[in-house]
Amino acid sequence: MEISNKLINDLAPTKFGKRGVIWTISLIIISIAGIIAYIDQVVKGQVVTNMNDYALWGIYISNFVFFVATSFVGAVTVAVLRLTNNAWRTPIVRIAEIISVASIIMAGLTIMIDMGRPDRLLYLFIHGRMQSPIIWDVIIIPTYIVICLLLLYFPLLPDLAILKNHFSKTNPKLSKWYGILSLNWSGSEKQKSIQLKSIQIIAILIIPAGFVLQTVDAWLFSTLFRVGWDSTNMGAYFISGASVAGVGALVTVMYVIRRANKLEAYITDYHFDKLGKFLVLTCLIYLYFNINEYVIPEFTSKKEEITHLNHLYSGQYAPLFWFVIIGGLIIPIIVLLFKKGRKPLPMFYVGMLVVIGSWWKRFLIVTPTLLQPFLPIQGVPESWHHYFPSFHEWIITFATLAMALLIITFLVRYLPIVPIQRTADEQEETEINKSVISKTVTP
Amino acid sequence: MANKKTEEGSNNRRNFLRLGLMSSVSAVAGATLISNLTADEVEPSGEKIRVLTPDGKMVEVDAKSINKYPEAVITPTESRKGIPDKKFVMVIDLAKCKNARKCVEGCQKAHKLDDHEEFMKVQLIQNNEEGSPYWFPKPCFHCDEPPCVTVCPTGATFKREDGIVLIDNERCIGCKFCITSCPYSARQFNWGHKEKFEDKSQPYSPETQVPAAEGTVMKCDFCPDMLRQGKLPHCATACPMGVIYFGDKNEDIVTNGSETVSFSQLIKDRGGYRHLEHLGTKPNVYYLPAVNRQFPVERGFDVDEEIIERYKDVPFVKELKEQGKL
Numbered sequence: 001m002e003i004s005n006k007l008i009n010d011l012a013p014t015k016f017g018k019r020g021v022i023w024t025i026s027l028i029i030i031s032i033a034g035i036i037a038y039i040d041q042v043v044k045g046q047v048v049t050n051m052n053d054y055a056l057w058g059i060y061i062s063n064f065v066f067f068v069a070t071s072f073v074g075a076v077t078v079a080v081l082r083l084t085n086n087a088w089r090t091p092i093v094r095i096a097e098i099i100s101v102a103s104i105i106m107a108g109l110t111i112m113i114d115m116g117r118p119d120r121l122l123y124l125f126i127h128g129r130m131q132s133p134i135i136w137d138v139i140i141i142p143t144y145i146v147i148c149l150l151l152l153y154f155p156l157l158p159d160l161a162i163l164k165n166h167f168s169k170t171n172p173k174l175s176k177w178y179g180i181l182s183l184n185w186s187g188s189e190k191q192k193s194i195q196l197k198s199i200q201i202i203a204i205l206i207i208p209a210g211f212v213l214q215t216v217d218a219w220l221f222s223t224l225f226r227v228g229w230d231s232t233n234m235g236a237y238f239i240s241g242a243s244v245a246g247v248g249a250l251v252t253v254m255y256v257i258r259r260a261n262k263l264e265a266y267i268t269d270y271h272f273d274k275l276g277k278f279l280v281l282t283c284l285i286y287l288y289f290n291i292n293e294y295v296i297p298e299f300t301s302k303k304e305e306i307t308h309l310n311h312l313y314s315g316q317y318a319p320l321f322w323f324v325i326i327g328g329l330i331i332p333i334i335v336l337l338f339k340k341g342r343k344p345l346p347m348f349y350v351g352m353l354v355v356i357g358s359w360w361k362r363f364l365i366v367t368p369t370l371l372q373p374f375l376p377i378q379g380v381p382e383s384w385h386h387y388f389p390s391f392h393e394w395i396i397t398f399a400t401l402a403m404a405l406l407i408i409t410f411l412v413r414y415l416p417i418v419p420i421q422r423t424a425d426e427q428e429e430t431e432i433n434k435s436v437i438s439k440t441v442t443p
Numbered sequence: 444m445a446n447k448k449t450e451e452g453s454n455n456r457r458n459f460l461r462l463g464l465m466s467s468v469s470a471v472a473g474a475t476l477i478s479n480l481t482a483d484e485v486e487p488s489g490e491k492i493r494v495l496t497p498d499g500k501m502v503e504v505d506a507k508s509i510n511k512y513p514e515a516v517i518t519p520t521e522s523r524k525g526i527p528d529k530k531f532v533m534v535i536d537l538a539k540c541k542n543a544r545k546c547v548e549g550c551q552k553a554h555k556l557d558d559h560e561e562f563m564k565v566q567l568i569q570n571n572e573e574g575s576p577y578w579f580p581k582p583c584f585h586c587d588e589p590p591c592v593t594v595c596p597t598g599a600t601f602k603r604e605d606g607i608v609l610i611d612n613e614r615c616i617g618c619k620f621c622i623t624s625c626p627y628s629a630r631q632f633n634w635g636h637k638e639k640f641e642d643k644s645q646p647y648s649p650e651t652q653v654p655a656a657e658g659t660v661m662k663c664d665f666c667p668d669m670l671r672q673g674k675l676p677h678c679a680t681a682c683p684m685g686v687i688y689f690g691d692k693n694e695d696i697v698t699n700g701s702e703t704v705s706f707s708q709l710i711k712d713r714g715g716y717r718h719l720e721h722l723g724t725k726p727n728v729y730y731l732p733a734v735n736r737q738f739p740v741e742r743g744f745d746v747d748e749e750i751i752e753r754y755k756d757v758p759f760v761k762e763l764k765e766q767g768k769l
């Protein structure tokens with residue numbers, strides 16, 4: 001069947017307008033600033049950070065945890081949408097997979113920023129010991145990167161072939177690239193069945209891989225003797241938190257792409273509504289785990305536990321804590337429970353709120369715990385009783401976020417965000433259905 | 444095999460006791476306290492160890508006669524083995540501590556540490572509001588179930604046969620995971636570069652942790668270089684009050700340099716305990732509770748203003764300050 005030109009024109013990636021260019025350049029500038037700051041850190045050592053022997057993991061680690069969490073969106077949308085064969089998934093899954101790819105690649109990079117001796121990175125392989133949760137991470141992160149990339153790539157094949165033809169006259173160079181990447185896709189039955197099978201296998205693989213990734217990340221903390229980490233709740237807590245962060249990011253990115261690429265006809269209010277319901281569900285589950293984590297320990301009142309909780313409720317991190325709980329969780333839940341709240345624009349704001357809340361949430365998981373050791377902090381400089389990131393840490397962290405957005409931007413620039421072939425097939429199906437119905441109805 | 448061990452054990456015990464007695468005469472002179480492995484009647488173990496002499500030569504010696512080369516530097520690989528047939532243990536007598544800080548200073552000098560770099564920390568602990576606070580010297584506990592060793596991804600932190608937990612800073616990648624894993628905050632990180640790291644006059648050994656290296660972890664090491672020479676760790680020698688006992692669990696003997704006693708008897712008689720026992724890390728540092736104290740806790744405030752400031756969050760200190768007694 002011929003795919004209508006209108007469809008291809010609508011969905012094929014286009015050159016950026018002025019705004020797009022400014023956006024990309026800003027991201028590049030921030031990234032470069034971060035790289036310079038990182039080089040400075042390598043030269044001078046981690047003294048340029050505000051970390052110390054107590055708060056020895058700061059925003060580098062919490063930012064890493066955030067990226068890992070966000071990368072879960074690929075797995076969760078696949079798990080929920082592809083496998084349940086939800087018809088509304090078509091314009092959504094590819095964005096989810098792009099976010100996953102960008103986040104997990106950046107997660108892999110950010111964890112290295114925290115290393116005191118990046119020059120010894122290879123020791124992880126030469127001297128690696130299986131019993132260390134860090135090695136579990138070293139295994140699962142690259143695995144997940146590969147799975148995410150494949151899950152993005154395989155469904156793209158037919159679209160790449162379409163784009164090859166589409167650009168053959170206007171942009172032969174680009175067309176050639178699409179041609180190479182499409183692996184000679186011709187749409188034959190044989191190719192289709194191989195493709196379908198591969199996608200099915202990866203779509204199933206990404207689910208356990210995603211769960212393992214989040215759980216390993218949780219175990220980085222729960223395998224340690226620290227108040228606030230040493231909890232059996234951690235694995236499930238992280239998985240549900242990752243769903244919130246991931247779906248929040250998905251909503252936000254989806255809104256921006258829809259506007260930038262004028263995809264209103266393809267990503268509709270209906271999709272936002274569905275996704276809003278999904279987000280509110282993940283938020284509610286996460287709220288449940290937060291209650292387990294922050295309220296229930298009050299009852300058994302172990303001394304360390306109470307000190308830690310009070311530190312969060314009313315101590316130096318209280319404003320942040322309440323912002324994260326109320327702004328990042330409760331307000332989104334309330335807004336999303338209303339139909340009007342699930343319109344695209346309010347969803348965008350809610351998504352932003354959820355993402356920012358999720359980022360700070362990771363910070364609250366990592367740092368306050370470190371400032372509550374079993375033995376009191378004594379005999380160190382006064383500044384070691386607190387932690388607030390230094391200029392270097394902020395710049396580097398912003399750069400990692402900018403790089404993630406840059407990867408997303410790049411992919412959006414060159415890939416069809418809404419799958420062309422699938423949309424065409426679906427349209428055809430509905431056409432057939434309609435004619436079948438009309439035929440049976442009109443005798 | 445087991446029989447042979449016990450035989451050797453009893454031999455060593457004789458040596459150790461003899462030395463223990465001797466040491467009570469010449470305590471601080473650093474008499475060989477840890478049973479002198481070089482004693483003539485000890486058979487060579489047949490196990491060879493390669494060590495680096497200060498002038499840079501690599502020599503191979505029998506594991507058991509290592510003490511003949513007291514100056515030898517133990518290479519990172521050799522340092523993983525530990526001193527044969529030993530199981531080191533420390534007992535800290537809280538009843539005698541008055542925050543003289545000599546242990547801290549002795550340790551800092553030996554390990555070339557700066558201000559605030561303290562392998563041994565003296566903390567002021569107040570168990571409850573009513574409880575009377577006490578001084579609490581805290582080294583690394585050299586746990587038998589060390590979480591730091593479990594989580595280290597590269598094996599840079601390791602546990603030796605003699606119970607000592609060390610760090611090889613040539614292998615450490617600076618992930619800091621071990622620091623978060625230690626429930627006793629025993630570990631420190633070298634955040635930036637320091638001039639002293641460049642001083643290569645002394646070849647690096649995990650047994651001395653000198654010179655330290657940027658971006659790696661360090662902590663109390665029980666001074667194995669001293670132990671190999673049959674001497675006590677620096678903190679134990681430095682303490683004027685004899686608070687710190689050190690010895691060998693296999694021999695069931697500990698000494699603070701002036702008094703040599705049976706380890707098990709000491710723990711039994713004085714109600715010895717380990718800090719945060721319930722965590723299950725099985726420390727090799729025991730404490731004797733701060734009862735029948737030799738000094739009132741206030742004696743410990745006879746130090747610099749800066750040191751007192753460290754303890755400002757302790758309820759007792761707050762009270763003293765309010766009353767204008769500090």
Ligand code: SF4
Binds near residue numbers: 582625627630724
């Ligand atoms: S006290 Fe801390 S650093 Fe020392 S062995 Fe135990 S866990 Fe490791």
Ligand code: SF4
Binds near residue numbers: 617
């Ligand atoms: S910081 Fe060094 S010693 Fe500690 S866990 Fe990491 S590699 Fe091991």
